[in-house]
Amino acid sequence: MKSNLRHLRVFQSVAQSGSVTRAAETAHVSQPAVTQALAKLERLAGQPLFLRRPQALFLTHAGEVLAARVARSFALLDPVLSDLAPRLTLTASSAQLQALIATREAENFTLAARRMGLAQPTVHRAVSQLEQEAGRALFERTAHGLVATRPAQALAQAARLAFAELDQAEADLAELLGREVGRIVIGAMPLSRSSLLPQAIARFRKRRPTLPVRALDGPYADMIAGLRRGEVDFLIGALRDPAPIGDIVQVPLFDDRLQIVARSGHPALDLPNPTLTDLMAYPFVVSPEGAPARTAFDRITGRAGHPPSLVETGSMVLMRELLQISDHLGCISQTQIAAEVRLGALEPVPVDLADTTRPIGLTHRADWLPTRAQGEFLEDLRTVAFESPTISL
Incomplete structure (x- = not known):
């Protein structure tokens, strides 16, 4: 068009x-x-x-x-x-x-x-x-x-934004003819990739088996830039406080909190009533600086004393593998690590991190008008967030 x-x-x-x-x-x-x-x-x-x-x-x-x-x-x-x-x-x-x-x-x-x-x-x-x-x-x-x-x-x-709007028009018109045109482009932050997004895609695919869905990952700043250019439809993940810029909207879906995890047999799991201060004796694997999870980790360790060393990564695979072969502990989103805990790959260390609760949700342009297909996908995300016991806390 x-x-x-x-x-x-x-x-x-x-x-x-x-x-x-x-x-x-x-x-x-x-x-x-x-x-x-x-x-x-x-x-x-x-x-x-x-x-x-x-x-x-x-x-x-x-x-x-x-x-x-x-x-x-x-x-x-x-x-x-x-x-x-x-x-x-x-x-x-x-x-x-x-x-x-x-x-x-x-x-x-x-x-x-x-x-x-x-x-x-x-x-x-x-x-x-x-x-x-x-x-x-x-x-x-x-x-x-x-x-x-x-x-x-x-x-x-x-x-860019004007052309994106005309691409939306093409999808809207095709919808009236029973055809699917275009695609859904999602900025998927780490937490969403582990549970929320896979479940939402599976629900969406039952109704729309052919419409392309593209999930992008990368630094938050890059994804926000793509969102504002009209190249990304919406982001899913931890919301920022305050919002980084005024022309976006953040919509909470559920609350998440951090969890400390370790391999089976880790010495910290033998402690009768471990405190956060006790755990600071071990090296940690954490999110990179600037991520909401890292900000919360720095806040709580500022009160409990700092760990002897840190490995910073946004890779779940690297964290999991390093934890399984060493005495490192991981501090990560409870939702993001739920599958590894459920499968026995890692175990939660029983320390209460209730004060690390943060909102998880959608971020989109303030003036964005979704197509019917995009609206359906957003509804699937809301349903998964509401219904899933591994997500709703």
């Missing part, structure tokens, strides 16, 4: 006016051009977008769905285009904006062209056209490559 922004603007004009004639005047094109644009959009949508009556054109249900997404897309894009140059709301094309995004990310025309599968002159020309309309340079040449100016960064971000 984002293949031709001009066609979408014509569609929006017809949707608002109900008239091909008035839309042609507003868009400064001929009436046949309006008719051709609508016909192309209907072919792409695979269904009628308008009911054509002698007195006016009226949106079908599919047309209403598309009109809502188009309005959201242009509401993101047009203020930034207008700040650069008012004419850009009429002249900027999808190809030009995609070239801007690719160049901003690659900081090089040749690399941007390679990523887009285009010739370098094509990408350079697209960006140059934007610059001519804007009446200013959008990139500065430095020893390290092309660096986007602040207006170019703002436009690239707005275009």
Whole structure:
């Protein structure tokens, strides 16, 4: 649907006016051009977008769905285009904006062209056209490559989100035809990968066996950046207090707490009533600095004395294997380690860490509107969080 922004603007004009004639005047094109644009959009949508009556054109249900997404897309894009140059709301094309995004990310025309599968002159020309309309340079040449100016960064971000909205429109329209288009992209923090996410995916797959689901892992900062660019639909895991930025929403699902675990036969398990101070005699495996679990660990060990050594890792596999071959103890989410405890791979050390409780939940953009499939997946997550005895505490 984002293949031709001009066609979408014509569609929006017809949707608002109900008239091909008035839309042609507003868009400064001929009436046949309006008719051709609508016909192309209907072919792409695979269904009628308008009911054509002698007195006016009226949106079908599919047309209403598309009109809502188009309005959201242009509401993101047009203020930034207008700040650069008012004419850009009429002249900027999808190809030009995609070239801007690719160049901003690659900081090089040749690399941007390679990523887009285009010739370098094509990408350079697209960006140059934007610059001519804007009446200013959008990139500065430095020893390290092309660096986007602040207006170019703002436009690239707005275009990403606008295109993401149009991708959502394509999925919405396909849903009306009983087809599945697009995919669900999840930023999966460590805790979610052990129990919550697998169970939710299994429930979702019973209804939608073919829709692609992609679970990403990585540093929290990278996943938040992907979320804000529209590349990630939502994150699942420990919520931050305070939220790292104002344009995201955090939705709690359940509370979790930390647990100290050890291999079977560990000396700490023989202590009759171990205290946290007792356990500080052993080396620990903990989360990296900055993770909520690590922040809580540092807080409680600040009162009990520090362990003699730390191994920092976000890998459950590394923690489990190191604990099983040494006297290291692990401090980790109770939910995240539940499967290993249940299978006997590790044992909980009976120390109360009630003051390490923290909320686990969803993080998404403040203005995000999920598709039907995404909404179903979110409902599956809520159901698993509510029903599962290994998650609800």
